[in-house]
Amino acid sequence: MNYYNEIKNELINNEINRKVKKYSINKSDLNTYYNVGKLLLAAGNQYGESIIKEYSIKLTEEFGSGYSQRNLRNMRQFYKVSQKWQTVSAKLSWSHYCEILWFDDNKFQYYVKIAELNNLSIRQLREKIKSNEYERLPEFTKNKLLNQDKQNVVDFVKNPIKIKNDNKCDIFSEKVLQKLILEDIENFLEELGIGFTFIKSECPIKLGNRYNYIDLLLYNIKYRCYVVVELKITELKKEHTGQIMTYMNYIDKNIKTIEENDTVGIIICKQDNKYVIKYCSDERIIAREYELV
Numbered sequence: 001m002n003y004y005n006e007i008k009n010e011l012i013n014n015e016i017n018r019k020v021k022k023y024s025i026n027k028s029d030l031n032t033y034y035n036v037g038k039l040l041l042a043a044g045n046q047y048g049e050s051i052i053k054e055y056s057i058k059l060t061e062e063f064g065s066g067y068s069q070r071n072l073r074n075m076r077q078f079y080k081v082s083q084k085w086q087t088v089s090a091k092l093s094w095s096h097y098c099e100i101l102w103f104d105d106n107k108f109q110y111y112v113k114i115a116e117l118n119n120l121s122i123r124q125l126r127e128k129i130k131s132n133e134y135e136r137l138p139e140f141t142k143n144k145l146l147n148q149d150k151q152n153v154v155d156f157v158k159n160p161i162k163i164k165n166d167n168k169c170d171i172f173s174e175k176v177l178q179k180l181i182l183e184d185i186e187n188f189l190e191e192l193g194i195g196f197t198f199i200k201s202e203c204p205i206k207l208g209n210r211y212n213y214i215d216l217l218l219y220n221i222k223y224r225c226y227v228v229v230e231l232k233i234t235e236l237k238k239e240h241t242g243q244i245m246t247y248m249n250y251i252d253k254n255i256k257t258i259e260e261n262d263t264v265g266i267i268i269c270k271q272d273n274k275y276v277i278k279y280c281s282d283e284r285i286i287a288r289e290y291e292l293v
Contacts, residue, residue, distance in 0.1 A: 003043035037079025153223040156193030160291040195222030
């Protein structure tokens with residue numbers, strides 16, 4: 001079998017499809033690179049790894065740039081990945097896949113899912129990878145993804161949560177931390193996961209004759225629940241869970257409707273204390289450390 005001619009024909013047919021059927025360019029690309037990857041794997045098995053370099057030189061001479069050794073190896077890896085997962089999403093472009101092809105299975109699946117759900121651009125996907133988003137996910141979330149279990153509102157809250165501090169402010173109070181978050185609220189909401197929206201900072205609630213103020217009140221559209229966020233620049237303490245639980249109960253009794261789910265609490269602190277959360281009586285409360293970047 002002449003593997004090179006087969007590869008060449010696949011690429012020529014793809015160029016024809018791209019010109020005639022512009023609406024299906026992405027699907028055509030993925031199908032072509034899948035077939036080319038399959039041929040490259042077979043050719044490598046017969047002639048050795050050096051065949052990649054040989055084909056890269058010949059394809060570049062005939063078709064121009066775009067067929068470097070790296071790109072050909074990406075096509076071969078794309079075929080291998082596709083075989084493992086049976087199907088790949090046509091919602092993602094070839095450029096998307098090139099960013100994640102060499103990740104391990106779970107990490108690859110995570111970024112495919114996130115890119116699909118959020119319609120991520122290449123730039124946005126690269127930013128998530130650069131920020132080590134997957135590595136900052138809790139282990140139980142990774143297990144849920146692996147087992148395809150149902151997720152909840154706090155599963156994708158990263159740890160640590162990265163907060164931009166371009167001016168290198170000294171965090172001497174919760175107010176300063178709150179100010180940094182509000183200056184880039186969109187980035188903060190993305191750090192929390194999917195579906196979070198901002199309602200109000202310093203949200204007043206009246207307990208008896210005194211007003212208390214919730215640092216950040218959010219709402220999650222996907223899970224239809226309010227989210228209370230409290231900021232602490234110290235190690236997590238047991239009184240912090242009591243405080244946020246009071247605020248959550250107030251929201252549940254006075255603001256949320258019967259159609260909405262129970263309020264969730266997120267304590268963002270300088271240093272977590274796993275024993276405080278371990279023995280907390282309310283499983284709706286989670287704690288995450290913050291990291292200034």
